[in-house]
Amino acid sequence: MIKKENKPIRPEIFELFEKTVKEITEERDNPLLIMFYSDPAGTIQPCDIDILENIFEDYLKKKDKKGFNKLDLLIHTTGGEANTSYRLIQLIRTYCKYLTVLVPTHSYSGGTLIAFGAEKILMGRSATLSPIDIQIGEDQPNFSLLSIEKYQEFLDNCCNLYKLKDEKNKTNFLIELTKELVEEVSPTMLGELFRLKSITELHSKTLLHNYMFKNSSNKIKIAEEIVSKFTTKSPTHTFEMDYQLVKETGLNVELMEQKFYISLKKLISLCTTLKRGGVICSFFPKSQTLRIPYFDIFDVGGSKFYGEK
DSSP: OOOOOOOOOOHHHHHHHHHHHHHHHHHHTSOEEEEEOOTTTOOBOTHHHHHHHHHHHHHHHHHTOSOEEEEEEEEEBOOBOHHHHHHHHHHHHTTEEEEEEEESSEEOTHHHHHHTTSSEEEEOTTOEEOOOOOEEOSSSSOEEHHHHHHHHHHHHHHHHHTTOOSHHHHHHHHHHHHHHHHHHHOHHHHHHHHHHHHHHHHHHHHHIIIIITTTOTTHHHHHHHHHHHTTTTSSOTTOOBOHHHHHHHTOOEEEOOHHHHHHHHHHHHHHHHHHHTTSSSOBOTTOSSOBOOEEEEEOTTOOOOOOOO
């Protein structure tokens, strides 16, 4: 069970938060949307959609605006439900014409999928994305589709290693090992994994087609190659992909300037401090294991910090 920390927050923390937001927004001259999920008690889930939509509507109503020409999205998450991630980024795109995703630390799994919906990704020197591999199962062990596909590769490699060219021997060998897999994972879970794979790949390609590579004449092929590198061609579900690895996938990614990177990492650290003080990311009602994400939008030059909406 995760206990509430609720460490007292010194007044200067709020001042430093506002100062840091001011530095970031003035450096980029863009409004800033923060999507901060608590580590480890924060995960992307369906209720986030209403939370984010309310944040946008409240902000735009107060500012008497309809949307943004350009928007920066600072995201910090270990991931979560893939379909919700897709819906979150599509929601964000209804409010802005050009989006840049900022990843100073990490944006894994569903967070990586969200990054696919930007025109550009800026990463910190030690920042990482991850495969968008599907993983299901509330209890240990959890299974990912990538694990199943690697098991299939293992079977093929075994056939080659032991030179099982006789079809009967090869078939018997594969049947026995496949039976072991089905007994461990269950046919129902296997079917669900492959169903979700199709959905996630469709979501990923749709985002890349419509945003990052919308003006490319070769966007279909580009998207297919990128998605494969974040799914079947990834070593493991937990594989961490730094800037160089992400760049090699073909995504439109750039390395942050050092000063800007330091400011963003400071902001993430301040969010963590505010979480520990109970100002943001409080626990969901009747839960001591899952925290509400912190979403907020700031103008260029920053604005007063009010915490959770």
